[in-house]
Amino acid sequence: MRIETYPEGFLILEISGQIVGFINCGCAYNVEMSDEEFKELIGHDPNAPHVVIMSVVVDPEHQGKGYSKALLAEFEKRMRGRGKAAIHLMCKEHHVQFYEKFGYDYQQPSDSDHGGMIWHEMSMTL
Template sequence: MGTPTFRQAVPLDDARCFEIESTAYEGDEAATLARISKRIAEYPQGFLIMELDGRVIGFINSGCADSVVMSDESFKELVGHDAAAPNVVIMSVVIDSAYQGRGYATTLMRTFVGQMRQAGKKTIHLMCKQRHVDLYARLGYRYVQPSPSDHGGMSWHEMTMDL
């Protein structure tokens, strides 16, 4: 198996990203195809694709804001997004289920963090389920609080990283 490569998303990636997103997230928590297409179109710099042997196997997508309110559902539609703002909000971190458990999520996240540092961003924020809190803590994120968001009918935890 080859070494993963990284690139920014392009519009033609939307269907494959939606496929991965739909299998990775439960019920209503997965972003729609329209939402993924919008994120690629409006902020490709914050939409990192991971490929292995020419196939998209995972991605991270994000937006930026001056002031971060993690429970703001409209931000998932990039309402309030400003590419120049210093704070990054991750909306999805996804690895195709066929490639999970091999360290790809860690490699993907470290690459993303490096790109955001190079871009001069100050913080990265994310929400995750309880089972992922320890993973993100190992990657350098600090636990903030249980989130008031009930996105997708799930309970979430807010985490942040200072860059």
């Protein structure tokens, strides 16, 4: 298992040379989770103190093997190493407990209706 940062803003998990998962993100000085422009990385500044996770993805064939845990742990470690202040994310309701297990705190239901779905905001202070 190998986890690499490529390109900036992507953490990629490879198993036997095959990409099986990734986390993509952006950084901001002020986090407004319902900001649709930021989802297109408008306003992204790699030097900003707040990291916003856009996606955590593991190929369905490789789910249930602890790869999300490995990705999230490595992501947190790297963000701490870069001196970031916090990590923010939005998730569907059924993922709230999943992220709580990794140390994220539930903040609130989001004003975002991205994709016509209901989202929940979570964050982790580093």
